[in-house]
Amino acid sequence: MRKAYGLDRPLITQFFDWVGRAVTGDLGDSYFFKTRVSSLIAERMPVTLTLGLTGLVIALVVSLPLGILAAVRENTTFDRLVQMIALLGQAMPSFWLGLLLMILLGLQLGWLPISGTGSWQHYVMPGIVLAFSAIPALTRLTRAGMIQAIGSDYIRTARAKGLSRASILLKHALRNAAIPVVAIAAVQLGFMLGGSIVIEQVFALHGVGFLAWESIGKNDFPVVQAVVLVLAVIYVVLTMLADLMNAVLDPRLRGP
């Protein structure tokens, strides 16, 4: 047994062996499932990606309007309310929010299924919970970016040209405020995919995070290592994508 998996060799050798093979796309075999780790992850990845994207979309839909409106009405009651919502969201433990939603929406009101993956409705509650972790940062950043943009010279020019208020805000200010938001949104998606392990466990969604959690319990370490590697790679790719998108949105960032 130890020979078959190469566990009799020194840890350093095992590690470099694993890295060497991982580079070529070979993540080894699972001890428990007896199949290729890469196919296991490929099988579970759609659930996690769907969850992550649902969460990101919900987070953007909530935090962009909130951030813009708070910036437009800076220092009003509404602005302070939005900042308070961001603060409350930051303090909310995601697994607890998940359980509360299960009791409220699932059991008492019966609107949404409580756990599992069958239809699109199964992703609504976990998506909301996941979005909650990203909403505070995105809202604050949108607000700060918009405030900075509204106070800048080109907005004064646009106003002097006699453009309408909506056109100024959405075309000129938002476009400039969006640059940091896009970067953070991509990074947040990376964090969400990494953090979805808790939510997948709460809602029994059989994604990559759930796979990792199961595998930790079974000491199935090739799988755990592979999931960590895949999530780290996705994070790096997303960060790079964010930089590229910034260059597309903001010509000033393009090199000579």
Place this chain on the structure above:
Amino acid sequence: MSVSVASGPRRGWKSLSTWIGALIVGIAAICAVFAPLLVPHDPFAQDLGKRLLVPFWMAGSDPSHLLGTDQLGRDYLSRLIWGCRISMLIGVTVSIVSGLIGITLGVLGGFMGGRVDDAVLFAITTRLSIPVVLVALAVVGLLGSSMILLVLTLGLLLWDRFAVVARSTTMQVRHLDFVAAAWCAGCSRFRILAGEVLPNIASHLVVVATLEIALAILLEAALSFLGLGVPPPLPSWGLMIAEAKDYMFFSPWVIVIPGVALFVLVLGINLLGDGLRDLFRARTDP
């Protein structure tokens, strides 16, 4: 952005929220330190005859168990107070460990510049690509759950914000006149770092520390909830929620009580941290 904060109402809501945060943190600190004296019952004593008693606001509650009892008949209020001790202990110790690592790296990178700074930046970006919850779970799963292991694991994973802030603030301070004066006076590098740079970036680090404590408390609760954090029967709030999960559909208060405690404590720490940041900012740029 600092303009908008400075022009906002500092008195009124801002200072009120800071005081609320300070009050919450103060109560939690008292609970944490004096937990053995405050608990009305032994938080570990089981009494199966008194399982799942309801808290005081519901009909049929037992006045000797204000917040009711859990599925094994243990007094919920006592477990909640004991859990506060665990949360605060983990939050503070994790931020000490991560602070030592992050501040050392950040100050070195910001002060030395060049290759050292490149190495520090590389370490920060590498650290950011690691999924924290997953790696912490894997380490605890592999080596077994204990408080010390949990603190070390989280401490080794959460130093990035300390490093980022320490690095950028050191960079701002290092070219100021008093540092140059210290160089001229012939102070050693270490003396300048410890005597001139650190005291001047300390206020920023205190703010990071409060936010890190809040983050560590939330992460500990999440890990304990997944069964790979604080080992039972210790009453961590996350573990209390996990153990009560099977009963939540019939008696929702079993998960509501520890959850509210967790939420309020983290909110209080964040309010205090935000308040301190505004206070320090108002003092540095008038």
